[in-house]
Amino acid sequence: MQPTRLTRGKAAAEEASAAQRLRTQLGAMVDVRESKDAEEPILGPGVRAAILGWLAEIHAAADLAAVGVKPRSTALLYGPPGCGKTTLAHHLAARLGVPLVIVQAEQLVESSLGGTGRKVAELFDGLAKVGAPCVVLMDEIDAIGSERSNDDQACAREMNAALTTLLQKIEAFGGRLIAATNRHDKLDKALWRRFGLQIDVALPGDDERWAILKRYGLPFDFDDDTIDGLAEITRGAAPSLLRQTMEGIKRTLVLGERLRLPVDDPAAVLRIVIEHARPHPDYQAPPLWADTSLARTFAPEAWPPARQG
Structure with a gap:
């Protein structure tokens, strides 16, 4: 059944309400963008196939459940800067009719002991408290998700602890999460495994x-x-x-x-x-x-x- 003007209007109002609740709860920690502001990206064949496949999974959740499979809920977008990873994430959220919640991972990094882990926990706890459907984009995730260090310095221990918190929160997160990075080669292996899809957003052909x-x-x-x-x-x-x-x-x-x-x-x-x-x-x-x-x-x-x- 094709959506009518009435149902489209209702869906847009529900999304706007969800976006406002997310802004109120999470404040300056995030940038919340709505579907109406999304731009359709120009994608290479491989990226287009991956995104269309993911959307098909999401819309066929019941069919997949019948064979004991769930739609994937996490994805990593990697590639050179300026290749449209944020635009792609926004487009995906718009196709699902939900807001995009953008988090700059480097803004979660705190100098105080345990501060980064607390900020990560605050983000995911806030998302859970709102409970609104959305797609979360953690941009420049390498700021927190770089490979763990064996260095015994306080700074290294702090970042290792923050990464552990991030891994736990991603594992427990019930929504859809996308991470983006220009430095995928620096990511911790355990973090890499948390993503159901790893999509190379390369320079355009x-x-x-x-x-x-x-x-x-x-x-x-x-x-x-x-x-x-x-x-x-x-x-x-x-x-x-x-x-x-x-x-x-x-x-x-x-x-x-x-x-x-x-x-x-x-x-x-x-x-x-x-x-x-x-x-x-x-x-x-x-x-x-x-x-x-x-x-x-x-x-x-x-x-x-x-x-x-």
Whole structure:
């Protein structure tokens, strides 16, 4: 049965109420986002299959129970920064019609003895007290979940104790939990085993990069040849950098006359944008940033692009 406007409205009101209760209980410890603010991510085939499979499990809980299996309730998203792990978690929560509760794991780290473990316990106890359906995202979980140390220093003992608390709380948690990290190789093995799915959210492939550039070029009508050219010279760029680049191009086109910028010259526009939109220095630079002279090769015939609407 397809949801009606009435049932959709009721579901949205229930979600908004749950989100408010979570904000009230957990305060500044979390960022609560609702389904209405979610954006559909552009995913590679492997990630898309994993997410669709997980959703299918969740919706087929009764069928799985008949054969003694439960839907998985935890997942680890790992991969380079800027690849949309938070966007993906928000999209999953929206597909389930529940709020996303984002926790920055590093904000749970306390300098006082036992403080980090207490903050972890406070988070999960607060979630249990509210009892509202939600998806929890623990971002940068390596801040607490790095491999345990054999060092006998107080700091190492403190983090080991906090990790033990985290493991226990995840084990007892009755909801859906997603963790995200850029440093999956540093995670404790016991923590890794707590996740029912481990999903590699890698840099976008050719098709995904093209789609991301096209999406964030709107409402300008960049033709396919223009997007082809941009996709070629941005190989290896994270989605966040692709978005930043396209938004920079749009900003330049809109403000060009006011700032006396050469908007009729596509190569000049691109040079202006990449001067202030750069990849993180710790990661391999895509071609356009590794050799900025490539901007001169950007010469689409249909330029400047028309603005839709």
